[in-house]
Amino acid sequence: xxxxxxxxxxxxxxxxLAAPAFAAPAPDTVPVDGAYTVDGEAVxxxxxxxxxxxxxxLDSLSPEETLGIIGGADGPTSIITSGxxxxxxxxxxxxLPDDDLAQLLQQRRDxxxxxxxxxxxxxxxxxxxxxxxxxxxxxxxVDGRTMTPIRALIETLGGEAEMVDDKVVCKTDEICLTFxxxxxxxxxxxxxxxxxxxxxxxxxxxxxxxxxxxxxxxxRFISEALGYDVGWDAFYExxxxxxxxxxxxxxDEKFTILNKVQxxxxxxxEEGKNYRxxxxxxxxxxxxxxxxxxxxxxxxxxxxQLFNTDAASANLSLKLSDNAVDDLEELMFGQYDAPADAEMxxxxxxxxxxxxxxxxxxxxxxxxxxxxDELAGKDNVWLAxxxxxxxxxxxxxxxxxxxxxxxxxxxxxxxxxTEWGSxxxxxxxxxxxxxxxxxxxxxxxxxxxxxxxxxxxxxxDMGLDESDMEEAxxxxxxxxxVMKVDSKGGAVMTCAMETNPQSxxxxxxxxxxxxxxxxxxxxxxxxHIANMGEMxxxxxxxxxxTTDKPLSEPPEGATVVDSVQPLEF
Numbered sequence: 001x002x003x004x005x006x007x008x009x010x011x012x013x014x015x016x017l018a019a020p021a022f023a024a025p026a027p028d029t030v031p032v033d034g035a036y037t038v039d040g041e042a043v044x045x046x047x048x049x050x051x052x053x054x055x056x057x058l059d060s061l062s063p064e065e066t067l068g069i070i071g072g073a074d075g076p077t078s079i080i081t082s083g084x085x086x087x088x089x090x091x092x093x094x095x096l097p098d099d100d101l102a103q104l105l106q107q108r109r110d111x112x113x114x115x116x117x118x119x120x121x122x123x124x125x126x127x128x129x130x131x132x133x134x135x136x137x138x139x140x141x142v143d144g145r146t147m148t149p150i151r152a153l154i155e156t157l158g159g160e161a162e163m164v165d166d167k168v169v170c171k172t173d174e175i176c177l178t179f180x181x182x183x184x185x186x187x188x189x190x191x192x193x194x195x196x197x198x199x200x201x202x203x204x205x206x207x208x209x210x211x212x213x214x215x216x217x218x219x220r221f222i223s224e225a226l227g228y229d230v231g232w233d234a235f236y237e238x239x240x241x242x243x244x245x246x247x248x249x250x251x252d253e254k255f256t257i258l259n260k261v262q263x264x265x266x267x268x269x270e271e272g273k274n275y276r277x278x279x280x281x282x283x284x285x286x287x288x289x290x291x292x293x294x295x296x297x298x299x300x301x302x303x304x305q306l307f308n309t310d311a312a313s314a315n316l317s318l319k320l321s322d323n324a325v326d327d328l329e330e331l332m333f334g335q336y337d338a339p340a341d342a343e344m345x346x347x348x349x350x351x352x353x354x355x356x357x358x359x360x361x362x363x364x365x366x367x368x369x370x371x372x373d374e375l376a377g378k379d380n381v382w383l384a385x386x387x388x389x390x391x392x393x394x395x396x397x398x399x400x401x402x403x404x405x406x407x408x409x410x411x412x413x414x415x416x417x418t419e420w421g422s423x424x425x426x427x428x429x430x431x432x433x434x435x436x437x438x439x440x441x442x443x444x445x446x447x448x449x450x451x452x453x454x455x456x457x458x459x460x461d462m463g464l465d466e467s468d469m470e471e472a473x474x475x476x477x478x479x480x481x482v483m484k485v486d487s488k489g490g491a492v493m494t495c496a497m498e499t500n501p502q503s504x505x506x507x508x509x510x511x512x513x514x515x516x517x518x519x520x521x522x523x524x525x526x527x528h529i530a531n532m533g534e535m536x537x538x539x540x541x542x543x544x545x546t547t548d549k550p551l552s553e554p555p556e557g558a559t560v561v562d563s564v565q566p567l568e569f
Contacts, residue, residue, distance in 0.1 A: 005397075006344050006435070012558075015559075016317075017344070018205075030360075031123040039357075039471065050108065051154055053281040056071045060466065066291075067158060067189045074529075081338040081508045083376050097162070098122075109235065109236065112236075112418070113236055113238075113417075116131065116417060117131035117133075118131045118140070118236065118238060118417075119131075122138045122139070122237075123138065123139040123140055123141055123146065123237050123238070123239075123240065124236065124237065124238040124239070124427055125139055125146070125148055125153065125219060125241065126238050126240050126241065126244055126417060127156050127157065127228075127243075127421075128242060128246065128247055129243070129420055129421065129424065131238075132152055132359075133152070134149055134152050135150075135414070136215040136492075137211075137212065139219070139239070140216075141501030142206070143206065145205065145206045145218055145219075145220070146218070146219040146220065146232070146537065147206070147216040147217065147218060147219070148216060148217065148219050148237045148239075149214045149215065149216060150168055150170065150208075150214075150215045150216070150217045150222075151222075153213075153217070153219065153222065154170045154172075154222070157172070157223070157226050157228070157241075158172055158173075159171055159172035159187075161215075161228070162430075163215065163468030165179060166181045166182075167179065167180050167181070168180075168181070168208055168215050168217065168427070170217075170222060171191075173191075174189055174190065174191075174192070174226075175188065175189070175190055175191075175225060175226065176189040177189075177190075177225060178224060179208045179211060179216070179217055180208070181207070181208050181209060182207050182208070182209065182347065182543060183207055183208075183529065184202055184203055184204045184205070184207045184279075185201050185202065185204070186202055186204055186221070186421050187199075187201050188200055188201075188202055188225070188366065189206065194363045202436050204218060204221050205218075206218050215245060219239045219241070220239070220423060223241045227243060227245070228241040228243050229241070229242045229244060229414045230242075230414065231413070231414030231416075232415060232419045233415055233416055235417075236417045238416065240414050240416075240417065240420070242412055242414055242418065242420075244409040244410070244412070247283045247409045247411045247412070248405030248408075249403065249405065250386050250405070250407045250410060251404060251405030251409070251427050252403045252404060252405035252406075253365065254404075254427070254431045254435045254436060254437075254512050255403070255404040255405070255430075255431075255434065255435060255436065256436055257436050257439050257446050257448075257485055258404055258434050258435075259404055259489075260485060260488070260551075261377040261489050261491045261516070262402060262403060262404065262489075263403075263489055264488060264489030264490055264491070264516070264517060264518060265489075265491075265516050265519070265521070266519045266543055267518065267519040267543045267544070267545070269308065269309050271309055272306045272308075273308060273545060274306060274542060274545070274547065274548060274549050274550065275307055275308065275543070275544050275545055275546060276304070276305065276306055276307075276308070276543065276544055276545075276546040276548065277303075277305040277307065277519075277541065277543045278304055278305075278541065278543075279301070279302070279303040279539065279541040279542075280300075280301065280302050280303075280539070280540055280541075281300070281301040281537070281538060281539035281540070282298065282299065282300050282477075282537075282538050283299040283300075283301075283536070284296060284297075284298050284299070284535065284536045284537075285298075285324075285533065285534075285535045286533055286534050286535075287532070287533040288531060288532060288533055288534075293556070295323070295327075296329070297320070297321055297323060297324035298320070298321040298324065299318060299319065299320050299321065299324065300317075300318075300319045301317065301318050301319075301539075302316070302317045302403070303315070303316050303317075304339070305379050305550075306546065306548050306549065306550035307550050308549070308550060309361070309396065310360065310396075310552065311358070311359065311360045311361065311550045311551070311552040312359050312396075312550050313356070313357065313359075313550040313551040313552075314356065314357045314358075315355070315356055316354070316355040316356070317341060317353050317354060317355065318352040318353065319352070319353050320349060320352075320357075325346070325349055328338060329342055329345055329346070332345060333345065347372070347375065350371040351369035351370070351372055352369075352370040353371075353484070354369065354371065355367070355368065355369050356370075356382075357372075358382075358550075358551050358553065358554065359392070359395065360392060360552055360553075361392050361393060361395075361396045362387060362392050363387040363388045363389050363390070363391050363392030363393075363395075364384070364385075364386055364387075364392070364553075365384070365385045365386070365387060365551065366382045366383065366384050366385075366421050366554050366560065367382065367383045367385070368380070368381065368382045368383070368554070376559070378559045379559070380399075380554070380555070380557060381558070381559045381561065382554040382556045382558050382559065382561070383560060384560050386561050390410070404430070408423060408426065408427060411423060421453070429458075432458065432461070433450065433454075433458070438450075439485070444486060444487040445484055445485065445486055445487075446484070446485045447482065447483070447484050447485075448482070448483040448484075448485075449480070449481070449482050450479075450480070450481040451478070451479060451480045451481075452476055452479040454481055455476075456472065456473055457494065458470060459472055468551065474500065474502075475499055475500060475502055476497070476498070476499055476500070477498040477500055477507075477560075478496055478497060478498040479496075479497050479498075480495070480496050481493065481494070481495045482494050482495075486517075488517075489517075490516065490518070491514075491516050491517070492513075492514070492515050493512075493513070493514045493515075494511075494512070494513050494514075495510065495511070495512040495513075496510070496511055496512075497509070497510045498510075501530065503525070506529055506530040506531060506532060507529075507530045508527070508528065508529045509526075509527075509528045510525065510526070510528075511525070511526045512525040512526075513525075518543075519541075519542065519543030519544070520539070520540075520541065520542050521533055521539070521540070521541045521542065522539070522540045522541075523537070523538070523539045523540075524536075524537065524538050524539075525537040
C-alpha cells in the first residue's frame with residue numbers, strides 16, 4: 001500500500017510541474033489554540049479595547065504582506081491583508097521606540113502611495129486601479145463619509161458636472177443626478193428612457209457642500225449610482241471604485257481566442273429553456289509488481305445534470321472497484337483496531353455511489369447522499385448551505401456566457417489598494433501564456449504552443465536565477481502543450497510531458513488529449529511513473545436541450561438540515 005501512496009504523491013508533483021503557478025500561495029492562517037499562525041509562528045491577539053503597540057504590528061510585517069492585529073468586539077481577532085509596504089531591514093529597527101517605528105511605517109506607506117499615483121497625507125480616490133488627480137482641492141472624510149470635489153470625480157467617471165444656482169447637475173449618457181447644496185436628497189433621472197426610479201428623489205446619509213469655492217459630493221452615492229462597486233482602504237486612506245464590466249472588457253481584449261473556446265465549451269443558454277448534461281468517466285490505476293503480479297484498481301464516474309439560467313440539479317455517482325475499497329480500508333485502518341471507523345469508511349464509499357446536488361443562482365445549495373439516511377434515522381435527508389448571491393452568480397456565469405475577464409474581475413477586491421494589482425498581475429501572466437499574441441493563425445485555425453523554452457521563459461520572468469533555471473530545465477526530458485482553436489471556438493489540445501528522476505522521485509510521463517466543441521468534450525490521459533505504476537483516465541461529456549426541468553429545492557417531504565452561514569468574497 002505504500003506504493004499506492006507514492007503514486008499519488010508523484011502524481012501531485014507531476015501536475016504541479018506541468019501547470020506553472022499563477023499566484024503565490026496564501027499565507028498559513030490555520031488557527032492553533034485560539035490564535036492564528038503566519039509562516040508557522042503564532043500571531044499575537046489582543047482583548048477588545050487593548051492598546052496595540054506599533055512595534056507589535058511591525059514585527060508581523062514583511063515586504064509581501066501586512067498583518068493588522070486588532071481586538072474584536074466579540075473577542076480577540078487577527079486580520080490578514082496582503083500588500084507590500086516597502087522593504088525594511090528589521091534588524092536595524094528592532095530596538096527603535098514606538099514613535100520612531102510609527103514614523104517609519106508612515107514613511108513606507110507614503111512611498112507606496114506615491115508610487116501608485118496617490119498623494120501622501122491626502123485622502124485618495126482610486127478608479128479601476130488609477131488614482132484620480134485633484135489639481136486644486138483634495139477629498140476629505142467628514143463624519144465617516146468620503147467627500148470629493150465633484151468635477152474631477154465625474155469627469156473621471158465619464159460624465160460632466162455643472163452648477164445651476166444651488167444645484168449640482170451630474171450627467172452621463174445613462175443617468176442624470178441633481179444634488180442640492182445642504183440637502184440630503186438627490187433627483188435621479190434617466191435621459192435615455194424611463195427606468196425604475198426615473199424622476200424620483202432619493203435620500204442620502206450626507207449632503208453636498210461648498211468649500212473654498214469647490215463643490216463636494218459623497219463618493220459612494222454618486223459612484224454606486226453610476227454602477228461602480230465602492231470600498232475603502234483605511235491603511236492608504238483611499239476610496240476604491242471598480243467598474244467591473246469595463247475592466248472585464250479591457251481584459252477580454254487580450255483573450256478573444258480563448259474566449260471563443262469558453263463560449264463554445266457549452267451550449268448557449270436561453271431564458272426559459274432547460275438543458276441536460278451527461279458525463280461519464282473511468283479511472284484505471286495499475287501498480288507494477290514484478291514478483292507478485294500487477295494490481296489494477298478502477299473507478300467509474302457518472303453525472304447527469306439538468307440546468308437552466310436559474311437553477312441546476314445533478315445526480316452523481318462514483319463507484320470504486322471492490323479491490324480498491326478493500327485495499328484503501330486496509331491502508332487506512334489495517335494497523336488499528338477500529339471497526340467503527342472502518343464501517344463508517346464503507347458507508348461513505350457507498351454514499352459516493354448515489355449523490356444528488358441542487359443549486360440556485362441565488363447561491364443556495366442542497367446536497368444529499370442516499371446511504372446517510374440510515375445513519376440519520378430519517379428518509380430523504382438534505383444538507384443545506386448558502387454560498388451567497390455572489391458565488392451563485394459566479395457559478396451560473398461560468399456555465400453560461402462567462403469570459404476570462406468576467407471571471408477574473410469578480411475576484412478583484414474593493415477594499416485594498418495593493419491587492420487590486422495582484423489580479424492584474426495574474427492577467428499579465430495569463431496573457432503571457434494564453435493571450436492572443438501567443439497564437440499563430442492560419443487557414444482559420446489558431447495554434448498555441450508552449451514548449452520547454454516557453455516554460456523556462458516563464459520561470460525567468462518569475463525571478464529564478466541561472467542555477468535554478470538550469471536545475472528546472474534539467475528536470476524535463478520533454479514539455480509541450482499544443483492547442484488548436486477553429487473559427488467557431490472548437491478546440492483540440494495535446495499535452496506531452498516527461499521528467500527525469502531527481503531527488504528520489506522517479507521519472508514520470510504524462511500524455512493528454514482533449515477535444516471540445518459545442519458542449520461536447522472528450523479527454524484521455526495516461527500518467528506513467530517509472531517502475532511504480534500507471535494511471536489512465538477517460539472522460540466524455542455531452543449537452544443538449546430538454547423539456548425536463550431542474551429541481552430548485554429539495555422535493556416535498558424532504559428533511560433539510562441547515563449547515564453554514566452565507567459565504568462572502
